[in-house]
Amino acid sequence: MTLAPPAPLHTSTVVVPRRRKPRRSPRKALLGALGIVGFLAVWQLVAAAGIVNPSQLPSAVDTFARLGVMVGDLEFWRNVGRTMTAWAIGLIIASVLGIALGGLVGLIPFLRKATHSTVEFLRPIPSVALIPLAILAYGIQIQAALVIIVYACFWQVFVQVLYGVADIDTVARDTARSYGLTRVAQLRSLVLPTALPYIFTGLRLAASVALILAITAEMTIQNPGLGQVLVVAYNIGNISTVYAVVVVTGVLGLLINLVFRFVERRALAWHQSIRGEELL
Secondary structure, three states: OOOOOOOOOOOOOOOOOOOOOOOOOOHHHHHHHHHHHHHHHHHHHHHHHOOOOOOOOOOHHHHHHHHHHHHOOHHHHHHHHHHHHHHHHHHHHHHHHHHHHHHHHHHOHHHHHHHHHHHHHHOOOOHHHHHHHHHHHHOOOHHHHHHHHHHHHHHHHHHHHHHHHHOOOHHHHHHHHHOOOOHHHHHHHHHHHHHHHHHHHHHHHHHHHHHHHHHHHHHHHOOOOHHHHHHHHHHOOOHHHHHHHHHHHHHHHHHHHHHHHHHHHHHOOOOHHHHHHHHO
């Protein structure tokens, strides 16, 4: 009697569907756009109804008409470039100093204890209080504006780096030491991943502060830029230009924040805070 060969065994393959990256709902962008439209509508209605003196509040139509004229002027873009140049230089200097000194002080307990009182004394000093000293030292030059910008932005980055270094898990640090990791390996594998979210937060905050101080310095020191345009327009009674420059500064601040948020999301895509934010 011949036995038939056993039927071949068919192994079933389980296909695991790829997890799709959650798409951001357009609801947030739509609500933001509706908020802007509503604000402009209220602005126009208040000005048209004469609730506020036209010499103090021009209509939205007049303001954006003036803005359209300014956009077509080459000098306007030169002033934007001057403001953004001071912003970029001051932010870069403050970021480099803040990250370097913050990491050094944060990693050495003795330095952190020795500088604690000095930091707490210097950090609350308003940067605008340094304007007279900056003018005495550099006159009406970009260096005077940089003194103010760097001072204000440095503390934003420095403090965040201190918090980031202090957030390192002690168990992870002891484990790294027990495995004999070098200083460089500990910085790369332990310190940097922990402190990086704090560093990006400090940079994003410093970027906004740098723009504020760049315009403030131009208004007070009279350096060429958007701040100087705003003061000159106010002095001659050109209120529509004043509001147009205010709108431009608001747009610049929004673009800066969006760019830094974009870079932060890409660089920290692995971090739980960014993953949780994308799921919302």
